[in-house]
Amino acid sequence: MGNIHAVAKILLQVGILSIFYVIGTKIQQFFHLIIPGSIIGMLLLFMVLLTTKFKTKWVDEGAKLLIKHLPLLFIPVTVGIINYLSIFNGKGILLIPIAFISTLIVIVGSGGISQYLARKRVNDHE
Amino acid sequence: MNSLFLGLLGVIGTLIAYMGALYIYQKYPYPILLPVFVATVAIAITLILFHIPYDAYMQGGKWIDWLLGPAVVALAYPLYNQWEMVKKYPFPLLAGVGIGSLLGITTGLLLAKWLHFDHQVIYSLIPKNSTTPVAMEITESLGGIAPMATVFVMIAGIGGAITGPAILKRLGITHFLAIGIGVGSASHAIGTSKVMEYGVLAGAVSTVAMSLSAVVISILSPILTNILM
Structure with missing residues (x-):
């Protein structure tokens, strides 16, 4: 019986997160926003957690489960690459180093500025 | 059937x-x-x-x-849990994530444009440093191909997770905030799981950087695409 209870709790919490998602999507459509509905839902949940009596324990188990198994959720779309494999033929193969080099620039740029500001903060306090 | x-x-x-x-x-x-x-x-x-x-x-x-939709919503939970830390280091976090997002979008876009790739391909490359569900939504709204976007997201994730920490170390960037923000905002969930090996604190920073950069990249992508394309 304990298992059924735990499963029901997780399903209910995923349901609550889904409601935030649907509301986020509706807001995006209504105001024709450029931000994805899921992100609006996330910001909405964050604001609700921060400013109201809404408790994390009403969504924690569902949130942990979804985040832990995020890779499962994007497998179906990723499989869709089989319809686009030809893009990586010929010149297309260059897209792989482009994505990689651009990512390294992000790591070094954002890591560098973060370290500079983090150290500066410590020095200013001394 | x-x-x-x-x-x-x-x-x-x-x-x-x-x-x-x-x-x-x-x-x-x-x-x-x-x-x-x-x-x-x-x-x-x-x-x-x-x-x-x-x-x-x-x-x-x-x-x-x-279910990807509710899963993105769920990222509010770790962000809320780490809110005290965010308040402690607001400038490194916001500046690091902001500059990282800016660099990721512009360098990817400009390199692909310079090599004369199709618009559809470039639109799929733009959000590669955000987590997959967000990248898919951004790509679709720009007019790109979602499955292609996921391939670029994986290159950013795996490539950054394998090489990022070593490159940062070589450059003398060793602060836990810098490792977490750098790898988290470039290589999202895959990078974050790698950063966990550098300690709970760096892992938490990386999770926050990933959530924040999902928001920043989704706002900056359409704007920068308009300016640069």
Whole structure:
């Protein structure tokens, strides 16, 4: 019986997160926003957690489960690459180093500025 | 075959492939054996071998796909849990994530444009440093190809997770905030799981950087695309 209870709790919490998602999507459509509905839902949940009596324990188990198994959720779309494999033929193969080099620039740029500001903060306090 | 049966088959097949891939990764935890990569290849090969059209597979796949929305919403939970830390280091976090997002979008876009790639391809490359579900939504709203975007997201994730920490170390960037923000905002969830090896604190920073950069990249992508394309 304990298992059924735990499963029901997780399903209910995923349901609550889904409601935030649907509301986020509706807001995006209504105001024709450029931000994805899921992100609006996330910001909405964050604001609700921060400013109201809404408790994390009403969504924690569902949130942990979804985040832990995020890779499962994007497998179906990723499989869709089989319809686009030809893009990586010929010149297309260059897209792989482009994505990689651009990512390294992000790591070094954002890591560098973060370290500079983090150290500066410590020095200013001394 | 009716669509309900087909759908169930797609869901069960995906679950089996995912659990099998998880099992393999637990035994051999090499970055190249990342569960999403192995499971995707296994399903793709199955579809090609048995001449199953992708649309037929997506009868069930779309049910799993829908859950990505609530999963992105769920990122508010770790962000809220780490809010005290965010308040402690607001400037390094915001500046690091902001500059990282800016660099990721512009360098990817300009390099691909310089090599004369199609607009559809460039739009799929733009959000590669955000987490997959967000990258898919951004790509679709820009007019790109979502499955292609996921491939670039994986290159950013795996590539950054393998090389990022070593490169930062070589450059003398060793502060836990810098490692967490750098790798988290470039290589999202895959990078974050790597950063966890550098300590709980760096891992938490990386999770926050990933959530924040999802928001920043989704705002900056359409704006920068308008300016630079």
